[in-house]
Amino acid sequence: MDIRIIVNKKEQVIPNGITYDQLLQLLGYTSRVAIWVNGRQLLMADYETRQVREEDEVKIKRIIAGG
Amino acid sequence: MNLRLILRFQEVDKPYDIQIIIRYSSPPELTRGIVCARLKVGDNMIKGARILYVDLTNKTHRVEILPAETYRKYPGGSALGMYLLFQQMKAGTGIDPLSPENPLIFSVSPLTGIPISGQSRMNVTTKSPLTGTAGDSQVGGFIPAHIKGNGYDSIVITGKAEKPVYLYIEKDKVEIRDASQIWGKITGDAEKLIEKDLGTDKLESSIIGPAGENLVLYANIMHRRSRANGRNGCGAVMGSKNLKALVVKRQPPVKPADPQGMKTLTANVKERMAANETIVDTSLNGSAGCVEGMDAEGFLPSFNWTRTGMDNAENTYGETITKTVLKERDTCFGCAIRCKGVVDIPGKADPEYGGPEYETLATFGSYCGNSDLADICEANQLCNMYGMDTISCGATIAWAMDCYEQGILTKEDTEGIELKFGNGKVFAHLIPKIAKREKGIGELLALGSERAAKIIGKGAEDLVVTCKGQEWPAHMIQMKPNLAINYAVNNFGADHQSSEHDPALMAPEDDQNWIWPNMLASFEKCDTYGVLDDNKVKFAFETQKFYSMMDTLSLCQFAWGPAWQLYGPEDLLVFCKYGIGWDTTIEELQEIGERRINMMRMFNVKEGFSRKDDKLPFKAFLPIPDGLNKGVRIEKKDFEKALDTYYDMAGWDRETTYPKPETVKKLELEWISEL
Numbered sequence: 001m002d003i004r005i006i007v008n009k010k011e012q013v014i015p016n017g018i019t020y021d022q023l024l025q026l027l028g029y030t031s032r033v034a035i036w037v038n039g040r041q042l043l044m045a046d047y048e049t050r051q052v053r054e055e056d057e058v059k060i061k062r063i064i065a066g067g
Numbered sequence: 068m069n070l071r072l073i074l075r076f077q078e079v080d081k082p083y084d085i086q087i088i089i090r091y092s093s094p095p096e097l098t099r100g101i102v103c104a105r106l107k108v109g110d111n112m113i114k115g116a117r118i119l120y121v122d123l124t125n126k127t128h129r130v131e132i133l134p135a136e137t138y139r140k141y142p143g144g145s146a147l148g149m150y151l152l153f154q155q156m157k158a159g160t161g162i163d164p165l166s167p168e169n170p171l172i173f174s175v176s177p178l179t180g181i182p183i184s185g186q187s188r189m190n191v192t193t194k195s196p197l198t199g200t201a202g203d204s205q206v207g208g209f210i211p212a213h214i215k216g217n218g219y220d221s222i223v224i225t226g227k228a229e230k231p232v233y234l235y236i237e238k239d240k241v242e243i244r245d246a247s248q249i250w251g252k253i254t255g256d257a258e259k260l261i262e263k264d265l266g267t268d269k270l271e272s273s274i275i276g277p278a279g280e281n282l283v284l285y286a287n288i289m290h291r292r293s294r295a296n297g298r299n300g301c302g303a304v305m306g307s308k309n310l311k312a313l314v315v316k317r318q319p320p321v322k323p324a325d326p327q328g329m330k331t332l333t334a335n336v337k338e339r340m341a342a343n344e345t346i347v348d349t350s351l352n353g354s355a356g357c358v359e360g361m362d363a364e365g366f367l368p369s370f371n372w373t374r375t376g377m378d379n380a381e382n383t384y385g386e387t388i389t390k391t392v393l394k395e396r397d398t399c400f401g402c403a404i405r406c407k408g409v410v411d412i413p414g415k416a417d418p419e420y421g422g423p424e425y426e427t428l429a430t431f432g433s434y435c436g437n438s439d440l441a442d443i444c445e446a447n448q449l450c451n452m453y454g455m456d457t458i459s460c461g462a463t464i465a466w467a468m469d470c471y472e473q474g475i476l477t478k479e480d481t482e483g484i485e486l487k488f489g490n491g492k493v494f495a496h497l498i499p500k501i502a503k504r505e506k507g508i509g510e511l512l513a514l515g516s517e518r519a520a521k522i523i524g525k526g527a528e529d530l531v532v533t534c535k536g537q538e539w540p541a542h543m544i545q546m547k548p549n550l551a552i553n554y555a556v557n558n559f560g561a562d563h564q565s566s567e568h569d570p571a572l573m574a575p576e577d578d579q580n581w582i583w584p585n586m587l588a589s590f591e592k593c594d595t596y597g598v599l600d601d602n603k604v605k606f607a608f609e610t611q612k613f614y615s616m617m618d619t620l621s622l623c624q625f626a627w628g629p630a631w632q633l634y635g636p637e638d639l640l641v642f643c644k645y646g647i648g649w650d651t652t653i654e655e656l657q658e659i660g661e662r663r664i665n666m667m668r669m670f671n672v673k674e675g676f677s678r679k680d681d682k683l684p685f686k687a688f689l690p691i692p693d694g695l696n697k698g699v700r701i702e703k704k705d706f707e708k709a710l711d712t713y714y715d716m717a718g719w720d721r722e723t724t725y726p727k728p729e730t731v732k733k734l735e736l737e738w739i740s741e742l
Binding site: 031032035045061062063064065066 | 575576
């Protein structure tokens with residue numbers, strides 16, 4: 001079953017039961033990103049274990065340096 | 068337990084080392100135990116610097132040793148260069164940067180040449196013809212390690228040769244050699260002719276192309292045809308001296324003070340790299356990997372900073388290059404990262420001239436609305452052949468395109484060239500014209516966008532995106548607001564490698580991007596683009612000091628740094644300890660960086676610069692017009708407030724921007740005030 005979440009202000013439909021690490025893969029991100037869920041920032045250590053839940057409001061930003 | 072202490076004074080190297088040997092005479096099992104400790108006399112193990120002075124006018128040279136106590140305050144690279152610049156020219160006398168009175172100074176550091184990633188860097192210091200400020204530019208590659216291997220910490224070139232020459236150094240042998248047959252040649256051909264002249268290819272060289280000879284204001288100095296002392300027009304200064312090349316004989320690597328200790332940093336380098344996702348990407352795609360990230364976040368500066376992306380931008384992504392035209396990855400002396408991309412596009416881009424970095428992909432790509440990768444690679448090659456900074460050259464062409472689109476420049480002005488956004492075919496016509504300073508559009512664009520805009524007027528000034536006359540690198544201040552401050556206050560014009568970038572303040576608390584910067588100072592989290600507050604100014608200043616220190620110790624900012632890099636601040640302490648026996652602290656390193664920033668500022672103020680020059684261009688304050696971040700902006704009032712905060716943090720006068728007496732005293736720079 002799929003669930004609906006908001007990612008960077010846009011609605012996304014994703015498979016139920018996936019972790020944030022899997023969500024990043026699904027959306028084409030690397031893991032060098034910062035994630036906020038419902039206004040609270042996740043630790044990187046949480047990405048592999050924290051499950052995405054229905055109606056989560058997610059903000060993802062890439063950590064981009066110089067070049 | 069009986070203990071016998073033997074103090075043996077031994078002249079290991081100047082200054083004197085003291086070796087302490089502790090012998091245990093009891094209990095018996097420890098009788099063979101010998102504990103040796105090498106203590107230093109003085110603060111650290113930085114020894115005196117060996118400086119080669121070359122006078123091209125009088126065809127003479129000499130070597131002098133800069134005392135250790137002086138070198139320790141200005142330990143290499145940019146700080147040493149600034150120290151020597153002050154010795155060589157009287158700041159504030161309005162010396163023409165392209166006159167014989169302007170010295171050209173190549174400096175490495177006490178760490179250069181010790182085999183570890185990211186140490187083979189060389190700084191060029193001079194008065195910049197592009198900005199009129201203290202000029203500063205770094206290069207990687209192999210020549211830095213071999214300058215050190217030949218026994219020099221700095222090479223100071225003064226005067227002007229009567230006819231074209233090149234300088235050849237092989238340890239104590241220093242020759243000023245005829246370059247009449249090499250003058251006028253592109254960098255690759257010049258390199259081959261020098262090898263022929265010297266009868267060997269066991270050489271490393273820094274060479275100017277025709278652009279430097281013709282005094283293009285953003286001419287660079289090329290090394291191995293693909294690495295550049297790129298910014299500030301140092302190639303024009305070299306050209307003004309009739310100096311075609313600096314050439315050194317290759318030498319064996321420098322030995323670290325403690326080879327075993329160094330292994331704590333080098334033995335596990337593969338594991339370190341694999342654990343760092345940004346370094347993995349840098350190894351795979353080089354700096355070109357940034358294009359995708361910028362584009363995806365909606366901050367790819369495009370169409371001369373009027374938009375934030377372009378159609379088919381993915382054609383210019385690092386991953387696209389890797390999959391299509393990449394021939395191999397190249398590296399610098401001793402570096403495991405291998406970030407240098409080498410591309411091969413028959414008829415367009417010869418692998419001999421490397422490949423485009425992120426900045427080049429942006430300036431000749433999105434800045435110009437051009438997504439044709441082959442045209443970008445060709446432009447990169449032409450700049451490397453003729454010896455021009457790809458940032459200033461691409462950005463100046465993008466500005467000219469903007470002028471053309473708005474009718475400020477016409478087909479008559481451009482000699483029939485269709486200077487429209489998206490037309491990458493113009494690069495092959497324009498770049499040689501610029502390098503040769505051909506009368507008309509070539510001569511105009513050779514001055515850089517800011518000077519060219521003043522000449523043509525008609526509103527062209529509002530289309531310029533520069534600080535202190537130097538074109539902006541490809542990082543938008545709406546995304547990275549600390550760069551609004553650092554572009555403005557940076558002493559040698561807009562520079563993206565003079566502070567860490569803001570996204571580090573978004574990083575999770577268990578990520579090195581967050582942990583490492585917070586070793587320098589305590590920062591607050593920022594999860595939003597477009598925020599320029601006291602926290603950002605603090606971030607700008609504290610990380611600027613760290614980057615300034617790295618430009619002094621001549622370290623690569625992809626390998627060493629305070630956020631995403633391979634090695635962090637604490638690793639650097641280990642490198643200093645085992646590399647040269649220098650027990651230092653983060654605080655001392657930060658002060659070294661701060662001292663160098665202040666030296667440059669004092670030079671500039673003496674040259675007439677003040678707050679009025681620490682400004683941003685018109686376009687900087689416009690809101691993002693499109694895309695994901697539409698409306699994000701930096702307000703001018705917030706910028707002015709942040710500028711005040713920066714000056715206060717730096718201990719500078721808010722109007723003159725000269726360091727206050729207490730700052731001068733803290734950094735022991737009274738001697739500059741007294742000059």
